[in-house]
Amino acid sequence: MHAEVAVIGNGPVGQTTALLLARWGIRVLLLDRRPSRDAIGSKAICQQRDVLDIWAAVGAGARIAEEGLTWTTARTFYRDRELFSRELTDPGCSPFPPFVNLSQSRTERILDERIAAEPRIEVRWDHLVTDIAQHPEGITLRCTTSRGQTEIATAYAVACAGAQGAQLRRLLGIGFEGESFDDRFLICDIRTDLPDWSRERRFYFDPEWNPGRQVLIHPCPDSTFRIDWQVPGDYDLDAEESTGELDARIRRIIGDRPYGIVWKSVYRFHSRIADRLRAGRVLLAGDCAHLVAPFGARGLNSGVADAENAAWKLAFVLRGWAPEALLDSYHAERHAAARENIDITTHTMDFLVPRTPELQRRRRETLDAVAADPTLADAVDSGRLCEPHRYVESPLTTANPEAPIAPGTLVPDVPITLDGSPTRLRAIARDGFLVVTTNPGAVAPDSPFPLRVVNAAGTTLPVGAVFLIRPDAHVAAVLPSVDDLPAALRRATARQ
Template sequence: MRDRSVAVLGNGPVGQTTALLLARWGVPVVVLDGRPERDVVGSKAICQQRDVLDVWEAVGAGRRIAGEGVTWTTARTFYRDQELFSYELGDPGRSEFPPFVNISQARVEAILDERIAAEPLIDVRWGHQVAGIEQDGESVTVTCDNGVRVRADYLVACAGARGETVRRELGVSFDGRSFDDRFLICDIRADLPGWAQERRFYFDPAWNPGRQVLIHPCPGSTFRIDWQVPGDYDLDAEVRSGALDRRIRAIIGDADYEIVWKSVYRFHSRVVDRMRVGRVLLAGDCAHLVSPFGARGLNSGVGDAENAAWKLAYVLNGWAGEELLESYHQERHAAALENIEVTTATMDFLVPHDEEQRRTRVWVLSGAATDPALRARVDSGRLAEPFWYVGSPLTIPDESRPFGGRPPRGGVPAPGPGILVPDVPVALTGCSRIRELARDGFLVLATPGAQVPDVVTGASGPVRVLHLEEIDVTGVLADALGARRGELWVVRPDAYVAAVVTDPASLDAALRRAVGRTATPSPA
């Protein structure tokens, strides 16, 4: 291994994204995966959220993934044969990406593989199953079951849900629960007019009484149908008896169809107690598992990847101390707990624990079509959204912009410290969007009347200061931010707002805090 490097365990989308983002910062990466080669069976995670597409665009893949995927903007919810409600997914700015695109995980991996193949700083090694992890004050060493030992400065463990060896070697717990009911997935290819731009969720339909069905459109006239089934469900027996064909035809009628992939699985809700253990950061399913209702698994894993990558790059380049890495655990563990809370509430509504909960659910669903208060209690899965780092030690709160808590379904928090900056157009040569500017280092946006220092000293590494009126000629960015006269907006390398301040001294403190340096430097 080369000097100042990172090893990544797992070559799935989270590991791929981590490697590509680190290489973008100039950090050499070795990616280790125990499989002999890429496994392309099944669509797996299919819903890619707008802000995740934006992260992938930073490594040259977002537009292509969005272009190949199926865009959907409407989420519809039904009870039996009656539509209860639908809602459109909002846009906090004027993003060039749709709220969600559906595209198979396998296709995403193939596109990211192409980007990795073109990146000389990334070395991918298949057939390297981790057997042991050791670390000291200077490095971490991975021992593989083929006898190969890989030594790096840091390790990001993206080993997936079956990363038991990694978790055991690091001594972290993986507490939580598993759900009794099972779920059947069939990806079918069929011509179903009118279904291509909508996600449909059915409670207690006649063709799956007492349980749920979720339908998602995918590219190539393919649709994913997800049935909740009993814990003793036998897929092979249903195929042999013809019951699977009847199950599908109850939904699509007489249309011709082809089964592309089918699988049965059980949901888990688990999270590690620590996402940083010394020089090792845990990410994706290796660190947290949630039910897929809301598409929070892969999307949250990409959030882990970006958070880890910029912080490791800053430490390895000497722009921040190792204490910055502790904020990875603080920020992403809080995000994991939020996902656990949201998805557990969904599963409790989908699979009631007792007769009282069942009666309550029937009452809510029966009245939701006409009662807005009951409609708000229907939980078919709150769709993935970027987490807010308002409680992070890197964030300076702004009392004039208090965080309003979890926003309404389909909404986003108002811009401010700890919130992802809205993705809007800007007028700057070589750059068309504000997040493109943000991801090159720290960005300071000065509104009219702001006191702008001649030299910015609060943070090492790249810092760019821009006057809002020079890049925001239409005023759309100022409106999206709710910016006020005399403010300095500090934006982190992952496009999150770290602080909004009004004087150079506060700017220096905000930049220091945003890279984990909270102490005031001693005078020379």
């Protein structure tokens, strides 16, 4: 098979990129430096509803949602008392929960099954990319394998090599500015019986068993709990384990009940972003393009959104449906999304890990105030859950300040009837461009790419407006008439 796109990195972002490209009919070569899959560890555990929608488009969303766990109560503690708790409600009409907790390793195995069933994807492990040569017709990747050197020619590449992408960025001449935090975090996945905690997320500020720092506990499937401790920068896991202090650390939380450690690791938070997400014929996605603190689950979720953004644009360019200039909008849109995530997580880290006396004083005063008056709970920042970025400033978006739904946002997931069968809008919004209108006589303009008109009469969408939905389910334009569609379509595909 001669691949049109090489995807470098066989983690969940690379897997998603490959599956979405194959869905558009693109032949993909999926490369990874490792000899095989690392099927251990929770790693990224929280998958958002909009990401489940993306995975549903490649046949994996329902399975991941079914196997995952959604906690319903968020409890926050300060020292020896509970500050407040919140019950999570879901007023939406989506069949998917707002999020699920499922280990990254299990998510990867589910995506592997989809890849194995896709003839347009070839997987090659044991391929370390050591050089990238670009020329007008495509790119040549030089790879080192256990059997020697090999070269691979493709039209484009997507670098999804995760936090190990430093070599690829160097090859492409891409900077990766930002900062790393001094404190470390210890993760232990433990399997134990804690039925009262099975649907609760618990966040502890300054508990007596981790003074001056934080602890976060997430429930996961199969009676497994992920515990994150903030620890000093010189923390030594091996030493703590050998002295029995790790067992004591865990028992301060769970008591004398039996438990087993499924996985453990120590990591440091980073806040970094690539200065370019497009380097000629190579796009950067996921942790290869940006690293953020995990509070709010913005790592994997934003990486999957990168994958979808890159896939439909590469497909449109390769099919001749759009000019190569469309790829410039990948940087414009996803760099802005990464910058937003970094701004939000930096604010969170200033509260969770205050690095100056002033920030420490402000956090202490905030927590003391909430302890006295729980109605002030919104001042406590333990991580705002990730939401889809709004492409309001994108060059592909037709601005309309009067629109009932802001152009650039993810389309609302409203019920809709199509060909006499009930469905929902996001379920049909990823097969091409979609025109949604309450005008029963609306006809789509001629188009070289997939374009469909659906009647939104009877839905909760505003009457009268014409919605142009992109292949990633974001609103490209909200128009007064179908006569305005040609110009909006040209803008949305970088043809003007």
